[in-house]
Amino acid sequence: MESTILSIKNLNKRYGKIHAVNDVSLEIHKGNVYGILGPNGSGKSTTLGIVLNVVNKTSGEYSWFDGTMQTHEALKKVGAIIERPNFYPYMSAKENLELVCKIKGINYNKINEKLEIVGLLDRKDSKFKTFSLGMKQRLAIASALLNDPEILILDEPTNGLDPQGIHQIRDIIRLIASQGTTILLASHLLDEVEKVCSHVLVLRYGKVLYSGTVDSMTNHSVFFELQANDNKSLTDVLKQHPETDTVSEIEGKIIVHFKNKVDAAQLNQYFFDKGICLNHLVQKRTSLEEQFLALTNK
Known part of the structure; x- marks a missing residue:
């Protein structure tokens, strides 16, 4: 200690x-x-x-x-x-x-x-x-x-x-x-x-x-935007990932927040191993600024 x-x-x-x-x-x-x-x-x-x-x-x-x-x-x-x-x-x-x-x-x-x-x-x-x-x-x-x-x-x-x-x-x-x-x-x-x-x-x-x-x-603020030809199976497979926290869909893209840090390459490999080829994988973050403003404006 x-x-x-x-x-x-x-x-x-x-x-x-x-x-x-x-x-x-x-x-x-x-x-x-x-x-x-x-x-x-x-x-x-x-x-x-x-x-x-x-x-x-x-x-x-x-x-x-x-x-x-x-x-x-x-x-x-x-x-x-x-x-x-x-x-x-x-x-x-x-x-x-x-x-x-x-x-x-x-x-x-x-x-x-x-x-x-x-x-x-x-x-x-x-x-x-x-x-x-x-x-x-x-x-x-x-x-x-x-x-x-x-x-x-x-x-x-x-x-x-x-x-x-x-x-x-x-x-x-x-x-x-x-x-x-x-x-x-x-x-x-x-x-x-x-x-x-x-x-x-x-x-x-x-x-x-x-x-x-x-x-x-800042970790809470990192999320991924994903897309595959079949978003339904993408979502099902995603829900099996041990680190998955929340999953939502916006305009045909799947938005996922993980509990802990997940590496983009590992994520890609994970889907590949499960027979899903992603055609879109982008890591994004809500800046600390946006979180700070959300906190202080409440």
């Missing part, structure tokens, strides 16, 4: 009549990348604020590291960026990070290593004010990594960046994750979650609409 880094149970936050976080539960295990996905105002930032001890919860509970330590102790093992990065404009990247090290009691030898990860080592002596928005964000990530956190928490990490900046941040997130750091990021961009996360929690108006792996959210 992988260790639990953060456990959230039935968390609620009310601001007067607004139920900003409505009965949210989430388990974060070591070594995964979690995305909290939802439109603006869905309760993502509030949820992060509660577990980082900057927002008081109304009810529910959360615990860090299997409940083995108090929140203020646990937060020393957490790296978080939840506001716009705040550095001194006339100091260099390196000087700004030295200051963070001083405050947190971290050895200066971490600085180059972290600047390397975010691709800013060659700019370590440049003043912060000369940095682009994307570079500022990358410096903030370097700063949050200085204490070698067990988990890195990012709120809308690519907000306001140009396409190149977005691409760089996503590459950095993947790199950090590949080195074993657990990541929790909040985003309203589906694309972001699909590209970098292994697990996703979809929120709307503070309520959880979906919680699980990104794969199983």
Whole structure:
């Protein structure tokens, strides 16, 4: 069993009549990348604020590291960026990070290593004010990594960046994750979650609409369009396939969703072995986007 880094149970936050976080539960295990996905105002930032001890919860509970330590102790093992990065404009990247090290009691030898990860080592002596928005964000990530956190928490990490900046941040997130750091990021961009996360929690108006792996959210979305000269026997044979979930017919084409991933070549072979030659076999997918919209529009 992988260790639990953060456990959230039935968390609620009310601001007067607004139920900003409505009965949210989430388990974060070591070594995964979690995305909290939802439109603006869905309760993502509030949820992060509660577990980082900057927002008081109304009810529910959360615990860090299997409940083995108090929140203020646990937060020393957490790296978080939840506001716009705040550095001194006339100091260099390196000087700004030295200051963070001083405050947190971290050895200066971490600085180059972290600047390397975010691709800013060659700019370590440049003043912060000369940095682009994307570079500022990358410096903030370097700063949050200085204490070698067990988990890195990012709120809308690519907000306001140009396409190149977005691409760089996503590459950095993947790199950090590949080195074993657990990541929790909040985003309203589906694309972001699909590209970098292994697990996703979809929120709307503070309520959880979906919680699980990104794969199983997308797996449900893969389906095949099939056709043979005799669609009746095609359907009969299809119903014998152990992975078949639902079968329907639209405009002379058989639409099939499978429970788990089925390979097109294997499927073709399966029919061939049963004496059916397909004249049409297309694998399609409902994009995560369509599913997300279906979820959030309900």
